[in-house]
Amino acid sequence: MRVYRRPLAAVLGGLVLALTATGSALAVDGTFTWTGPEGKAYGIRNPPDNKCFDMAQEARGARNATKKTLVVYTKKRCKGTATRLAPGKSASGGARFASVIFNPR
Numbered sequence: 001m002r003v004y005r006r007p008l009a010a011v012l013g014g015l016v017l018a019l020t021a022t023g024s025a026l027a028v029d030g031t032f033t034w035t036g037p038e039g040k041a042y043g044i045r046n047p048p049d050n051k052c053f054d055m056a057q058e059a060r061g062a063r064n065a066t067k068k069t070l071v072v073y074t075k076k077r078c079k080g081t082a083t084r085l086a087p088g089k090s091a092s093g094g095a096r097f098a099s100v101i102f103n104p105r
């Protein structure tokens with residue numbers, strides 16, 4: 001199990017860096033957070049609008065602390081059952097999701 005933590009952390013770190021480097025003009029203000037494996041908290045600050053992101057690992061308990069609506073999906077590539085979260089809203093702690101899109105059009 002320990003072998004997978006470092007590559008996974010590198011992937012998530014790269015995703016966060018890529019999202020913060022996109023610029024504020026095309027980004028959703030605020031932070032999207034969720035719970036990953038072993039109850040560890042993860043987050044993305046100022047994610048870009050209208051871009052679908054697949055989760056690389058278990059994700060549950062989505063919390064929308066951004067200023068715009070987001071949608072989490074039960075399957076990758078923003079497919080499956082959709083749950084819309086308005087700004088400031090959260091999904092139940094046990095609600096799993098596999099992808100997310102910020103400020104969908």
